Amino acid sequence: LLKLQPDISWANYGGDGGELIAATVTLGLPHPPGYPTYVWLGKLFSLLPLLPIARLFHLFSALLAAASAATVTATMGNGNMRTALLAGLLVATAPLVWGQAVIAEVYTLNLLVVSLWLYWWWRRPQASGWLGFWAGLSLTTHLTSLLLVPLTFWRVPRAQWGRLGGAILLGLTPYLTVPWLGRPGSLISWGEPQTISGFASLISGRLYQHQVLALPPAEWLLRLGAWWPILLAHGILLGWFLLPWVWRQTPPENRPPILALSLAGLAYLGYAFLYDSADAIVFALPAIPLLSIPLTTVWQRWPRAAWMLPLLAVTLNFSYPPIKGQSVEPNNLRAVTVPILDKLPADTLVTTPGDPTIFTLWYFQLAEKQRPDLIIVDQNLFGFDWYRARLQRHYPELRGLGVNDWPAFLAANETERAVCAIALASDQPLFCPNLSDVAP
Known part of the structure; x- marks a missing residue:
């Protein structure tokens, strides 16, 4: 909380923050896919008496990130409590998470909903109703959650797929408010959501689909070089390089879900890497809780070393200029x-x-x-x-x-x-x- 951006800022790829805040407080429709869940929850939060309003939304992001870490802790809470706390702390202190937690953006809300989905997927997959609901709701917070849909159906017996599908549709219901949020009188609105084609175009993010998997191969090395410090930091903290070792140490009956989460996390990373946009790295945010589950089981074998990881993460965060409270240009x-x-x-x-x-x-x-x-x-x-x-x-x-x-x-x-x-x-x-x- 001490490191929240004090005012409206472009720090940490937060250039969309001004539009998100303005659209939320006026109950309008921000850029595709419209983010209706963020708008409605943000509108409720904006009623709190805190100025400037930008700082209020930065607080909103911080609380969402904290709730995400708590949810990951609860996900691992049926075993060793130290392991559970470690999993939550690794999410909370990850530099990429912290960077989004101090600005106004949609990604920490998506992180929370994905973490809730992960809780039900990992601990209570038989509760297909809740699992489907969180899968559907996650799609209203960011379209990258489509990567979770195959895992959702894979985890549930085929006999429950009908109930699961209905729950997913229930989670998608915030999209039904998009035509009203984009009403003719809205001060901010994108597209023509009152028409069937306009509605489909907006919620599918058609405006940005040309950027999906579109990074030119000539830029791959440049992006890898630009992302390397962040990828290295998260790799050290979460031990992603230990995935093969995790596989060998996992009992055979637990290997399928471990493999599924690992592949989903890597899919998020691959999608972000190949997305042709300067801020694409934030799309990899959900990979952190997904990979924290299988990898925390490794770090618990070295408890003393494991508890140094959150401290290392905090050190990295405070050495990263935007997280120290400095903003990108223009400085203020x-x-x-x-x-x-x-x-x-x-x-x-x-x-x-x-x-x-x-x-x-x-x-x-x-x-x-x-x-x-x-x-x-x-x-x-x-x-x-x-x-x-x-x-x-x-x-x-x-x-x-x-x-x-x-x-x-x-x-x-x-x-x-x-x-x-x-x-x-x-x-x-x-x-x-x-x-x-x-x-x-």
């Missing part, structure tokens, strides 16, 4: 953004070059209600028909929204109002070509 988003917003003329048309700038501005305007008079339009989103249609409904005074022609749109509106471009990651974050009295 509030110090950069608020003065820019304050100097803009009334009713300015503000253009942005894509996320995370648009997400940060949504946070200040919608979550903190700063400068509600500004009209914020994103150049990347402008290419989507649904986005221009939504702009037309919210701002009927805007011109040039009928077609995807960005220069024509700017030209059509610059005679009616000031037009300024904000790019928070740029050396010149503010550019107002027709306003000489607004300094960059």
Whole structure:
């Protein structure tokens, strides 16, 4: 808790945080697949009186991560209590988990639901109703949970598959609220979730499917080099290199579930590695609890050495700059953004070059209600028909929204109002070509 990011931040691949907070407090619909479970739970949590609201959501992430570690502890709690505590501590102190626990993101909620699924999968697979429910709910927190569906059916006798399928559908019910969250009046919404095709497109994450398993082979070595410090840290802490030894030491009757969890964890790692996005490493987060179960049984053979692992993890966390409380550039988003917003003329048309700038501005305007008079339009989103249609409904005074022609749109509106471009990651974050009295 002492290491929470104190304010809105892009640290630890947290550029989506501003959009998630703004969409949640306004009950809107964030980027695909919409994350309805996060929105509803986050909305309840946002009612607590803590400011700035960004820090409140960082606290939300921290509590979810702590609950995940507690759930993993309970999963191993039917055996040696030291082993159970070790499993939970290894999850809680893993650098990748801690990095997501101090910012506003969806990944710690997904981690918690996956950990709950793991509890029922490992300890009570005969309770197919609960197992199916958590499997379905996990899909509403992140689509990578599709990797768990085969394991869910494999663990349950075929005679119970009907009940299991019904429970999975029950867990998916938060998706039924997506059309309402994306209603025409929503201040943040993606796609056209009121139509069948739009709904299917959004919850399937079609917008990002071109990035799945799409990392060019020429970049594999570059990614491995960039990820190596984090992979090495987690490999040392969880002992993933001991998987073959785990297999040999496991009684034959326990080998199938051990192998299944190991393969699922490695599948998460492979999916993350081949996903063509700079923040793809966070997709590997669920691999940590999945692999902690089989590997904790190894470390209990060396109890004194095992208890050094959480201490080593904490040391690694405090040596990792973003987790020490430092943010990525810009170093202080509030110090950069608020003065820019304050100097803009009334009713300015503000253009942005894509996320995370648009997400940060949504946070200040919608979550903190700063400068509600500004009209914020994103150049990347402008290419989507649904986005221009939504702009037309919210701002009927805007011109040039009928077609995807960005220069024509700017030209059509610059005679009616000031037009300024904000790019928070740029050396010149503010550019107002027709306003000489607004300094960059």
